[in-house]
Amino acid sequence: MSRAPSRTDRRLAFGLFLGSFALLWATEAAVGFVRDESVYFAAGEQAVRWLHYLLVAPGRAVTDAITTQAFDFNHEHPAGMKLLFGLSFQLFHQGLGLVRPAAGFRLPAFALAACIPAVLHAWGAVLYGRRAGLFAALCFLAIPRHFFHAHLACFDMPVAALWLLVVYAFWRAETDAGWWLWTGLLFGAALATKHNALFLPPVLLPFVVARALRASRGKPAARALLQQGLLVVCAAAALLGLLVLVLTPEGFVRSWNLLSPATAVVALLAAALCTLGLRLSRADAATFRAVAPLGAMALLGPAGLYAVWPWLWYHPVDRFAAYLAFHATHVHYAWTYLGTVLREPPFPLTYVLVVTALTLPVSLLAPMGVGLLSLGLRALAGLRSASRSRLGAPASASEVLVGFNALASIVLISFPDVPHFGGVKHWLPSMPFLALLAGRQVQLAGDALAAFLAQRVPRLPRAAVTPVLGALLLLPAATLTAHLHPYGTSAYGELAGGVPGAASLGMQRQYWSNNVTGVLGWVNAHAPQGARVWLHEVVSFRDYQRNGMLRADLQPAGGPADADVAVVQYHQEFREQEVAVWQAFGTNRPVTGLYIDETPQVVVYQRR
Amino acid sequence: MVALLALGFQAWLPSVLPQDADERAVAEVLAREAQAGDVVLLHPWWTERARLFLPEGLSVTAYLGDEGDALVEHPRIWVLSQPALPRTPADAFARGFLPGRTPLGPDRRFGPLVLRLYRNGRARPVRFVASEALPTASAAVELPGGGRVECLREGAGFRCPGGARVEASWHEVLYRPSRCLFVIPPGGPGAVDVTFEAVPSSAAVRLEAAIVWEHAWKHGSHLTPLHAEVADADTGAGLASVTVPPGREGFVAAEAPGGTRRLRLRVQSDNAHEREACILLRALDAEKAAAP
Known part of the structure; x- marks a missing residue:
């Protein structure tokens, strides 16, 4: 029997794709450029220059010297997404002038991220039912950190999308002809x-x-x-x-x-x-x-x-071996976790679980956790008996596939020797599968609640119960996402006590330097003409200027000693650099800053 | 239920966040009532938005672990706290902060901000601070053969042969911002030494040494311990010494009876790489109840 979604569900999936893409595009302008993104912008432009050359002089463009020259920069990551970033920039910004430069690079990332809700619905609707599929689709992007990562011209959300697509194609391949080929092609895209x-x-x-x-x-x-x-x-x-x-x-x-x-x-x-x-x-x-x-x-x-x-x-x-070796021996960046700055392995075994629990909105963490637990118990019960138990029907092979993938990246990153920096982005590929399990759980809870209410309020429309329940669960997450946008790397859920609770718990305040956008308005308004501005940890100075977010007359400073204005990223491991500003500027009083729910994120000092 | 609780939390959180007017009201009180030598301690330690508002001349302490800081140079402490914030570690703060501290008044509330003044029973009269006395000090590098080469004065500090340096500056030691003697030793068996004249009489000489910033955490066979010692500059008699091994974060302290008029500080590490030291050398009197 085919696992294809119905026509209605295909339309819904397409609508979810379009809606997600439009939402990401509409909210893109506020999102700062994370450290890696500026590197990928440059690599994308370089890739497009090579494509130009390929058209002009194909014989020379494909030589060893030219391909090495064009792609040696940032060769620690494959060129697939960077080619797309560059092509999109070339077409939509340079060619058509439809978008600002950054959006030009980011459009392919929006497209891939928007595939996640679409696939979650298409899969969830067949596996569990339409309501489960819809909830899974909506809950994924309602999570603040997911919503943030979905905006970036980086690889974490694209690879999460492609991981999901590969596993979906693999699932379809069992019953539907031709999907084995899609599995292979999508895996190639994922590897790239x-x-x-x-x-x-x-x-x-x-x-x-x-x-x-x-x-x-x-x-x-x-x-x-x-x-x-x-x-x-x-x-x-x-x-x-x-x-x-x-x-x-x-x-x-x-x-x-x-x-x-x-x-x-x-x-x-x-x-x-x-x-x-x-x-x-x-x-x-x-x-x-x-x-x-x-x-x-x-x-x-x-x-x-x-x-x-x-x-x-x-x-x-040899180059593929070097690529593997780079990631197998990746440097460990300092990372703050429960009041300790982690600098080298072994890292705490529970790190990934704790960070996941503290960063997810609790109204989505609950159905995800219960869904995963229920699946595990039903899978175990299924090993004993194929018949239905008190926990419900034994987990099917399809559900075990979902559960396996929900845990795969979480387990992988939990190994104490694996680098642990980067918030939740390294185990993002697990999250769509957890969303699917949450969808099932919400649909079950909705059905149970409808049955319960039907006995007490007979006139209540039963079909409305699950949508209302789902909306109620999504609302806190969506509210949190709206409140914290565009500062997604700072997001913590209610279990942590929000952003201030996480600060007291001693969790990583933020990372990747994009929160600097919160003070660029002040810098533009107050920095003297031609001032030297030190944007600590920010490598995107020119990109902010290129995208009209930073005044063109401002000059980048190399450090506090030669700066008129210092913009310091608040990280536990970087306190020495803030103190160096005190020393250079003769004051420990900032002039402004980005404070999210009272927590210092970016602090600005001005030389007196 | 979970969704309603989550929504409730989000609706409640803004009510425990201070407004600018609250911060300004606190700043006005402190501008009026704070005395020379007072310090403001922020609780939780990360609530540094207050720095935007607090009077410029008033010391502010806020770093991870600051509740255990003796704050010896401050007879009075203004604790500016936000007890209603989620997960505020009230018990841990009380355990670390309260011993030796006596409230000098009631809590004063400014919206969600709470201000309270304490007498600091751990304070000690400070007679001498090396980093402040650097302009009148002299510095030299001991050569392995026994000779000495004077360091050149550069601004408020010294630049010495072999890459050694001495200056008074702000640095971070295990998250604590400290204004200290920043010393880079020359490496090898030689040392940099700094001589301080006319040190006031005191009950004790206290020497604290640490490696700054992330260098302190680093460990490995290529890194060598840092040795710091303070001696009577006239007789050469050692008074106190400390050793900071690689991987040791935070200050290592030693104390000796005071009374010496000239002090010589000697700092050495076989390999100067990443052995940048933050040295607190002070002459202190005994703890006593400071006047409110």
Whole structure:
């Protein structure tokens, strides 16, 4: 049976996409430029310059020297999103003049972020019902930090969207023809966005195995082909492993080129898998649909990454190895957590759970948490008995897939050696799945409440109960988001006691420097003509000027010593820099600042 | 129920946030009643928006962990608190702050702000502060062979051979802003030493040393301990010394009987890299009940 949403739900999903996109665009202008974003703006423009050159001199543009020159800057991230940022900037700002420069870069990010509510509805409506799908869709962007990250020309929200899209395609692929191909293509796009996507295959592998075993039960021909496929993969892995042993890992990476044994092994593996896949599709369509998504991911994922990242074209192995090494050994930035500045591993095991609980609006945390707990209990109950228990129907394989992905990024980042900076953005890919589980829970609660009220208020329209309940749960989150916009990195939920409660708990006040927009108005109004302004931790001085947010006559200062005005980001680990302003300016009295609910975020000093 | 509680919280929160008029009313009281040597302690420690309004000449203390600060140089403390803010750590503050402190009046309320004056029983009369005496001090670097090279005066501080420096400046030590002697030792067995003349007679000489900012946290075999010692400059007799090992955050303190007229401070670390020191050297009298 197809898992396609109904026509009405497809329309609703499209409406959610359009509405989300429009909302993000409409609220974009207030959002400051986070540190990384300015780097991606520059990388996007550089990528577009290379595309121009590709049109003018294609033969030269694709040479090793030119591709390296064009894409070496910020090569710690794949080029996929940066190409989109640059193209959008070129088209919508430079070409059509429709938007300011920053919005030009950000439009592709809005589009991907807007896919999340759309997919959540399309998936939730089929899996749990329309009301569950709608609540899941609306609750995702109602969360202050999600709403903030959805505005940025960065990779965290795009990779969360692509993670969701890959898993959705994977889910559809079990029943719907052609979706295995989409799984592979979307995985390629995810790999070309951010390295989080590398963890998708291990997350999906257990489901592929379970599906394959289930689908091929009682089908000897299909089983035989699966066994052959497994044998081929094992043989290839053994050969590659042997090469690593003989050559050492460094030698293996160094020696891998177009005509090396490793290339031959990989090419033979790809050819064998394609052949076996073709035979399997003829032998048994259900078994093919079970394993084809993983095969497509294995083949199309790396191909997609390679195709859109010219930096890899002439040095695919050693540069990919360097890319992995960069993230495997990423520096640990200081991060404040419960009154302690964390600077190096091991980090607290409960960090991710605590931060998630403290940053989510409690009215959404509750259905997410209950939904996940309920799923876990129903999955456990299902292992004992396939029949319905007091907890409800046993969790289906589809629900376990949702639950697995809801936990995957949270568990991954919880490892004590994994870098823990960056607020919630590193485990964003988990959040859409938690939203789905919240949708189910709210729909169940709505049904139960409707049944309860029906006995007492017979005239009450039952259909209105869940929407009212959902709206009531969404309202505090939406209110909080509206109150804190555009300062999403400072957002804390009611469980923390809001922003001031989190300050007393000793949580990270903010990060990424975008909150500086809160004082740019004062700087524009009060800084003397041609003043030297030190925007502490801000690398976007020129971008603020380019977008008309900072006066063009102001000059960037390198530090308090040569500044007339100092704008200090309030971070626990940066107090020395604020004190350096006291020393340089001869005063510890700020002239203004951004104080959210009394908490200092950005503090401004003026030389006397 | 959860949604209603959440909405209730959001509706309530603005009512416990002070308005500018509240802050100005506090500032007017302090401008009128504060005495020389008083300090304002903010509670919770992060409520620094008050700095925008408080009188310029009045000291303000606000940093993570400040409730345990003895504030020795301040006989009276004005605690400006916001007890109604969510998760205000009232008990922890009381445990750290109240011992040795006596209220000198009732709470005064200005909207959600509460102002109360305390006598600081941990205060000690301060006879000498090295960072303030630097303009009349001299500095030199000890050479490994035993010789000395005088440092050149630069502004209010000294620039010395081997990259060593001495100046009076503000720095952060475990989140605490401190105006101190900022000393970069020359590295190797040599040391920078600073001689202070005409130190007033006192009950004790107190030496506190720390590595500034995030450098204090850093550890590893390439970093070496910082040694600071204070001696009688005339006889060479050691009075107090401290060692700050790599990874030690916050001040390390030692105290010795006072009475010496000339003091020599010596600061050394085998490897000067990231051993930038903040030194508090003071001559203090014994604790006594300060007059209100």
